[in-house]
Amino acid sequence: MPTVPQILFAASAAIVLVLGTLHLVLTFRSRRFEPRDADLLARMKEVSPVISRQTTLWRAGQGFHASHSLGAMLFGFVYFYLAFEPSHFLLGSRFLLGLGLAYLLAMAVLARRYWFSVPFRGVSLSIAAYVGGWVASAA
Numbered sequence: 001m002p003t004v005p006q007i008l009f010a011a012s013a014a015i016v017l018v019l020g021t022l023h024l025v026l027t028f029r030s031r032r033f034e035p036r037d038a039d040l041l042a043r044m045k046e047v048s049p050v051i052s053r054q055t056t057l058w059r060a061g062q063g064f065h066a067s068h069s070l071g072a073m074l075f076g077f078v079y080f081y082l083a084f085e086p087s088h089f090l091l092g093s094r095f096l097l098g099l100g101l102a103y104l105l106a107m108a109v110l111a112r113r114y115w116f117s118v119p120f121r122g123v124s125l126s127i128a129a130y131v132g133g134w135v136a137s138a139a
Helices: 004-029 036-044 057-084 094-112 117-138
Strands: none
Touching: 004 057, 004 117, 036 057, 036 117, 057 094, 094 117
16 A cells, blocks of 8 residues: 555656646647747747757747656656655655755746746645655655
8 A cells, every 4th residue: 555655756746747748738739839929920930049040949949848848757757656666765865855856846946937827836736745755754
């Protein structure tokens, strides 16, 4: 039977996994990340960034969205696995515990500063579950 820390770490990871998966789906299967201004969208699909003429701002943005999604999904899969790993490797590694928390805190800062309320709330909930799992594991 899973312990409270395992459930909380898994919940934290699952939240990030769901957010990353939804972000990936919305990137390629919706118009949610398009600008409201059709002229701006047309220009983004034509203009290349200074760093390279091999892409456009739009294609680069799609790639950034996808890689961001994959990073969140990787965190979710790895930490979900680690939550239930039989040897309790996660709980024995201050490095992995700290790394996971640092990732979540960085995502919260980015969400608060650059994104919108849904990812910020989701990441905040994930942090609460993660910290709860860490605290419960010390009890």
